[in-house]
Amino acid sequence: MSARDEEIRRVVAELDEHITKVEASVAVLKALLAEDDDEVSAAEDQRRRSGNR
């Protein structure tokens, strides 16, 4: 394997690592927003149920 091929492998591995970290962070931020939405929905459900009584 040439030095260029080794460098390509190294850059791709590094790129993969950075992309994985970005994907993970985006997942955390989206989960945080979804968590909020879930809580809002749960609160709305609770309100509706209370109103029906």
Place this chain on the structure above:
Amino acid sequence: MNDVSGENLRRWRESQGWDVPRMARELRKAARDSGEDVAAHHGLVKMIPQWERGSRAPRERYRLLYLKIFQGALGDLSQRIALGVDFAIRLAEVRTRATRAPSADEIRGLEADALAKLRESMTPAEIRALTAETIAHLHEIVNNLAKLSALLEDEGSQGNWGKA
């Protein structure tokens, strides 16, 4: 191609950023170009996931069509970089993921939304730190894509990252 697993068929497809209906269209197009008959589009859309899961093996004519489609896309690249088809698939996958990832502005938008609706699971400082770290990774991705582009002596690997 008998030893190509269903998992590899999926990886080949995803390395091009194609969904199952697009893969079906490519198979039909390759068949049409060589004057062959293949299943209708909806039939292929059902069969492709079965092949990829390994619950059913593609018949020879379909295996040959896969080869025809992907030899062009991956074979040339793997020969150019002399690292093999597996590495060419990985490279194509990584580049596809890079082009699909959000821009720095989109990350900042998520940060603003998260800060506007604070919950107990993360403090504002943690959200800001996570965003800063993510944007730093985006810059590294831009640098790596540029290096990769230079190493492969091609253009177009920057994708959407110029805006990061």
